[in-house]
Amino acid sequence: MKALLFSDRPLVTAQMSSLLCDYFEIGFMAYSKDYESLKDFGAKEIIVINGEYSPAESLAREIVSYMKEYDYIFIGATVLGREVGAMAAAISGAEMKSEIIEFGIKDGKTTTKRLYYGGKTVLEEESNAKIFTVSQGLKETKKIESSPKKNEIELKTKSSVELGEKIQKATTSTDITKADIIVSIGRGLSKKEDLSIITDFASVMHAELAGSRPICADYHWLEEERQVGLSGKKVNPKLYIAIGISGQIQHIAGMRGSKTVIAINKDKSAPIFSECDYGIVGDLYSIVPKLTKILRG
Amino acid sequence: MGYNIIVCIKQIANDIEIDPQTREPVFSDTKYRLEDLSRNAVEEAVRIKEKYGGKVTGILFGTEQSTVVMKEAMAMGADEGIIVKGFKENSPDFTAKVLAERIKRIQYDIIIIGYASADSYTAQVPGALSILLGIPLLGSAIKTEIADNKVRITRESDDFDIVESASMPLLVSVTQEANEPRLPLLIQVMAAAKKPMSIEETALKYDGIDKIIGNKAPESGRKHIIYEDEGKGIEEIVKIIKGEIS
Numbered sequence A: 001m002k003a004l005l006f007s008d009r010p011l012v013t014a015q016m017s018s019l020l021c022d023y024f025e026i027g028f029m030a031y032s033k034d035y036e037s038l039k040d041f042g043a044k045e046i047i048v049i050n051g052e053y054s055p056a057e058s059l060a061r062e063i064v065s066y067m068k069e070y071d072y073i074f075i076g077a078t079v080l081g082r083e084v085g086a087m088a089a090a091i092s093g094a095e096m097k098s099e100i101i102e103f104g105i106k107d108g109k110t111t112t113k114r115l116y117y118g119g120k121t122v123l124e125e126e127s128n129a130k131i132f133t134v135s136q137g138l139k140e141t142k143k144i145e146s147s148p149k150k151n152e153i154e155l156k157t158k159s160s161v162e163l164g165e166k167i168q169k170a171t172t173s174t175d176i177t178k179a180d181i182i183v184s185i186g187r188g189l190s191k192k193e194d195l196s197i198i199t200d201f202a203s204v205m206h207a208e209l210a211g212s213r214p215i216c217a218d219y220h221w222l223e224e225e226r227q228v229g230l231s232g233k234k235v236n237p238k239l240y241i242a243i244g245i246s247g248q249i250q251h252i253a254g255m256r257g258s259k260t261v262i263a264i265n266k267d268k269s270a271p272i273f274s275e276c277d278y279g280i281v282g283d284l285y286s287i288v289p290k291l292t293k294i295l296r297g
Numbered sequence B: 001m002g003y004n005i006i007v008c009i010k011q012i013a014n015d016i017e018i019d020p021q022t023r024e025p026v027f028s029d030t031k032y033r034l035e036d037l038s039r040n041a042v043e044e045a046v047r048i049k050e051k052y053g054g055k056v057t058g059i060l061f062g063t064e065q066s067t068v069v070m071k072e073a074m075a076m077g078a079d080e081g082i083i084v085k086g087f088k089e090n091s092p093d094f095t096a097k098v099l100a101e102r103i104k105r106i107q108y109d110i111i112i113i114g115y116a117s118a119d120s121y122t123a124q125v126p127g128a129l130s131i132l133l134g135i136p137l138l139g140s141a142i143k144t145e146i147a148d149n150k151v152r153i154t155r156e157s158d159d160f161d162i163v164e165s166a167s168m169p170l171l172v173s174v175t176q177e178a179n180e181p182r183l184p185l186l187i188q189v190m191a192a193a194k195k196p197m198s199i200e201e202t203a204l205k206y207d208g209i210d211k212i213i214g215n216k217a218p219e220s221g222r223k224h225i226i227y228e229d230e231g232k233g234i235e236e237i238v239k240i241i242k243g244e245i246s
């Protein structure tokens, strides 16, 4: 059976490929700018879209036109990918499962897992779904020797959405899903200037920095790739230190895989304390500099 | 003058208890509230009305318990409410079909909806709705403006933000960064009681056939050792950290 994989982030396409290559003969759909970086990830064919960004509907209609050749469609769960998947499902009438974290096939049916109730539970389903969006960062990418057939195309459907100015955001090449130690910061930090307290602490432990959604997506004190949670990255470090993070379920959804969790929060009743191994109730502005000093030795 | 604005609303359980034995969610006595991103959607709809004039109609695919949820949206400024009963959990494609079928019978210029919901987080409804209604989707908006019958948004996406625009009628999905939803005053909560609300059953038949194998909370297994004494806490935490980094 054949599966077509698409993501506007090539890293996610490669991750999906290593998740799925045992089940399917793989094809990619990718933007021309990403073609080179995707050549060695196991695809038999790469459908190359001329360009670097397009409205969801044009992509969805293009993908649906390949559903005769491909049995299954997998789309990276990015902001764009989720819309493309939803539209492709509505156009084709095929069933869709979104934001999956596990995939399997049994007797012609697919079995999938996804987070539910904001991440409180894991929903495991058996379905006839043909279209899936796949959670980012699920699998390590692995190089697979292949010489894909290159198939260059132009998107056939013009969307009624007009694209305007692109505003580049600060990005990082750091992949927090690979980190051993993560220091994660939330709104307990009162201003951006105080971030040095946290970066000093992280650097004595050679830890990666991460944050809650408000810190990354709203205030932009950290790059968005560092956001942990339901709508961010799912991480599984040896040690996760949550500082000034309340521990709402949508955040917990991203850090459950951590081996050991330490929490620092001034509110004794903060939900993070029911999701940690060790916790200190107190002011981060007092506690964190002391920890840094002792660890620096 | 002004615009006919529809806002799609979802309800969400206030809190879901997990049975410690079975690890499954328990639904006795569950209370429902306006879902988080639906709150942002209502706020955006009401702001558009306040700035450009018009009327906001809330539409909620829900259950018996939905009137309190619609009242929350009305207290924030929605003028009218339509509740369609027959909601099925975990069936975003069905939700989109029901909403599309109902919305087709209303005159509208702009529909506002949350990008995804805080509980199921499928993000499927906006995309499906735009296809079913045959209108453009301006998705993941953090800023929405209208000029000359065109809507222009700033779209928040993974690696960059981008300005996108389209002509009305259209659909806009908003993220939680779009606005800070207002807390209604008591007088607004009281006024909401008098606003018109209709309740109907959906005529569409649900044909979901998926098998749910399980829906359980993962084992937590955390130690929960909490220090309220800062000095003692620091001492112990340093030991743990040293153990991990050595």
Ligand SMILES: Cc1cc2nc3c(=O)[nH]c(=O)nc-3n(C[C@H](O)[C@H](O)[C@H](O)COP(=O)(O)OP(=O)(O)OC[C@H]3O[C@@H](n4cnc5c(N)ncnc54)[C@H](O)[C@@H]3O)c2cc1C
Pocket: A185, A186, A187, A188, A189, A211, A212, A213, A214, A215, A227, A228, A229, A230, A231, A232, A233, A243, A244, A245, A246, A247, A248, A249, A250, A251, A254, A264, A265, A266, A267, A270, A282, A283, A284, A285, B036, B037, B116, B117, B118, B119, B121, B176
């Ligand atoms: C659809 C959806 C998706 C979402 N996805 C995500 C996601 O992926 N990731 C995510 O993080 N969130 C996500 N959220 C948001 C989530 O629900 C919470 O709003 C968010 O995680 C809260 O961030 P926070 O803990 O930093 O802030 P707050 O909840 O405001 O918590 C701040 C904490 O800091 C503590 N504090 C304050 N001052 C100090 C001090 N001096 N010292 C110590 N502690 C202090 C407070 O006691 C409080 O507990 C999502 C929400 C929705 C609706």
